[in-house]
Amino acid sequence: MSMLRAIPFVLASLVAVPAAATEIQEVTSPSGIKAWLVEDHSIPFTALNIAFRGGASLDAPGKRGAINLMTHTLEEGAGDMDATAFAAATEDLGAEISFDVGDDALSVSSKLLSDNRDEGAALIAAALSTPRFDEDAVARVKGQVLAIIKSEDTDPNAIASKAMAKAIWGSNPYGSSINGTLESVSPLGSQDMIEAKNRVIARDRVIVGAAGDITPQELGQLVDRILADVPATATAPLPGPAEFQSQGGTEQIDWDSPQTVISFAQPGLSMDDPDYFAAFVADQIIGGGGFSSRLMEEIREKRGLTYGVYTSLVNGVYGASWQGGMSSSNNTASEAVELVKQEWARMADGVSEKELNDAKTYLTGEYPLRWDGNSKIAGILTGMQLIGLPIDYPDGRNARIEAVTADDIARIAQERMDPEKLQFVLVGRPE
Structure with missing residues (x-):
């Protein structure tokens, strides 16, 4: 089980679809379900990604963490197979089936060999339509989740992440960890898992996104078989937009450590915002570009105040933020914070042609590297649909980056990057 996040499902990889990608086909199953497909018959397996909108944001009141727990219990047996039998059946087929969830979607990722694809699909169908939710399995997975929650309470990075999420998203599901709390998760049992499943699946x-050794007709039939016994409608409505809550400021959380963990954030830009790509390039210049970024140069290289500092546009389906972070010694943390503010303000003065060209070269050059396997392709196709990108989005992505000018960056910095509106969270004992 992965460490699950308090921030939205990150869709940054969606800006990493190569311009020269294999053609994306839209498929409609016999029952009317839409799917996107990239055919590749060179290797006899299919990567299939099925997602359900809403994800953990659909937790019932007072039961935060139920959908996360339910998701990780789906693989603990289905139909007449207990957890051991389900795992053995998956292994016998040479298949891979995994379940994950964020606040934007619950996803099922699978790799199915062509020779026994139907048998693998039957296992997915059983997990989605007739999961067992045996009490012993629920208790075992719940113990793992509770252990994660306890470990987060002693991890300054997790503490900072949770505090930042609450500061910028408030009572919206984005503002809390999908793991839930000890109080919300401890009472959960099998009946709660059934109710949680019905809220989202x-x-x-x-x-649906798929890539690999399958034709459009075969994919349509496969999807219908998998979803045949899944309920037609969910019991929980989809959430509305998440409103960014913070107007700027600093929250300090006392933590006995020689280092202070520093997180910062401001409102982001949705991917359909006309200024998104200007902000995307600006982010690469200020903090997304590793050792070549301005923040790294000023805070690490010139002054040695941190081992590393980063920024990133964090795009969820229901809200977007522009976040960053670093760690610094307690006696230098305040100076590091001030340098972030200074560099945030300095972006309004513009960027050099070298900075602009280097950022564009990197962002367009690394583009195809993300499209390097059927499993990644299937996930990206699902993510594109989730956030509402058009099917031809990959064709014009690099051109939109190349079109960004230094004037565009100066303008969006003046309009969108106010250092006084940055929300900071410091976990440690900064002097």
Whole structure:
């Protein structure tokens, strides 16, 4: 089980689809379910990604963490197979089936060999339609989640992440960890898992992406078989937009450590915002570009105040933020914070042609590297549909980056990057 996040499902990889990608086909199954497909018959397996909109944001009141727990219990047996039998059946087929969830979607990722694809699909169908949720399995997975929650309470990075999420998203599900709390998760049992499943897993919420050794007709039939016994509608409505709550400021959380963990954030830009790509390039210059970024140069290289500092545009389906972070010694943390503010303000003065060209070269050059396997392709196709990108989005992505000018960056910095509106969270004992 992965460490699950308090921030939205990150869709940054969606800006990494190569311009020269294999053609994306839209498929409609016999029952009317839409899917996106990239055919590749060179290797006899298919990567299939099925997502259900809403994800952990659909937790019932007072039961934060239930959908996360339910998701990680789906693989603990289905139909007449207990957890051991389900795992053995998957292994016997040479298949891989995994379940994950964020606040934007619950996803099922699979790799199915062509020779026994139907048998693998039957296992996915059973997990989605007739999961067992045996009490012993629920208790075992719940113990793992509770251990994660306890470990987060002693991890300054997790503490900072949770505090930042609450500061910028408030009571919205984005503002809390999908793991839930000890108080919300401890009472959960099998009946809660059934209710959580019905809140999110339904055909009216489904998104499908596939890549590999399968034709459009075969994919349509496969999807219908998998979803045949999944309920038509979910019991919980989809959430509305998340409103960014913070107007700027600093929250300090006392933590006995020689280092202070520093997180910062401001409102972001949705991917359909006309200024998104200007901000995307600006982010690469100020903090997304590793050792070549301005923040790294000023805070690490010139002054040695941190081992590393980063920024990133964090795009969820329901809200977007522009976040960053670093760690610094307690006696230098305040100076590091001030340098972030200074560099945030300095972006309004513009960027050099070298900075602009270097950022564009990197962002367009690394573009195809993200499209390097059927599993990644299937996930990206699902993510594109989730956030509402058009099917031809990859064709014009690099051109939109190349079109960004230094004037564009100066303008969006003046309009969108106010250092006084940055929200900071410091976990440690900064002097």
